[in-house]
Amino acid sequence: MGRPPCCDKVGIKKGPWTPEEDIILISYIQEHGLGNWRLVPTNAGLLRCSKSCRLRWTNYLRPGIKRGYFTPHEEAMIIHLQALLGNKWAAIASYLPQRTDNDIKNYWNTHLKKKIKKFQSGLDTQLASDLTTYRFLSTSYNEKVLNSSSRYDSSSDVRLTENLNSIYASSAENISRLLEGWMKSSPKISPLNNPTAECCEVTTTTTTPTAESFHYYRLRVDKQEGYKIIPSIEFESILSFDQNINGLACDKSTWDSSQKGSEISGSDEEKVNLVVHEQKPKMENNLPLSFLENWLLEESANHEGEEAMGLPPIF
DNA sequence: AAATGAGCCAACCGCCGGCAT
């Protein structure tokens, strides 16, 4: 006999995650840490399979995920790495720790593949005129031919970018998006799914490693007053979140129409603390650098200034 | 204004290797 199944297939919810589910998952992971995904849905009270929870966390909720447009340097890295490694998205993502493999895969399929095709057919003069990108594309595809016998070896994979001066995205952006979605979808479901709760608060702490600072905010869910995002200190330094929280509130009717189920409790006295721990770049795996890794370091240094300035994509 | 198509992306599906039982 093997292990018991992780979850019943009956009664498992599918489809897009609601902000309420996100909150539940985040708070569970904050409390219990990452570990046995099999136990997560049951213990957290989520009607999802463990796989869905893990995917949601790794692709969307975990701290440090950078979203939005890809910088020219990121694009070039993806193109180069794809040429070297093939569709090994997880391996490619290991060199871009702020991006998920899913994001990179999507970006490749929806943007880069077309652009490369266009470039190869000689139609994209703008692309060809950009020396940096041209060099990446040229060397990538030359190397693909030269190194056609090489294979990616995960055992020797050095998380190179941990050694780079990566700009870590604040998890506040993720959570602000989450809360924004929560507000939009709130008419149907209560965030805390507790029909008896009068009030509940979610207190979140985030850090931006580059700024060495902490940012606090609270989401207050009150049966009488509705939802409120309560900014605390240093909000102004997270521009995107600061913008997102403006005007986020709903009235009592929203609360009343949204009472369903009971997943996590909430009361005036209860608080759920979400402490999102940001990872700082580590200097581990100090192994000798391969040709690729040296190249990436070199290119990263070359593009550091450009990326920091937030230049728009080339394409 | 309505219909249609394209683009995008979050989430699912299915496979595989490793490992717990």
Place this chain on the structure above:
DNA sequence: AATGCCGGCGGTTGGCTCATT
């Protein structure tokens, strides 16, 4: 040793948004 789940991965899809007709 055999069984079958877990976790990771790449491929695919469904549904949403936006642009065009």
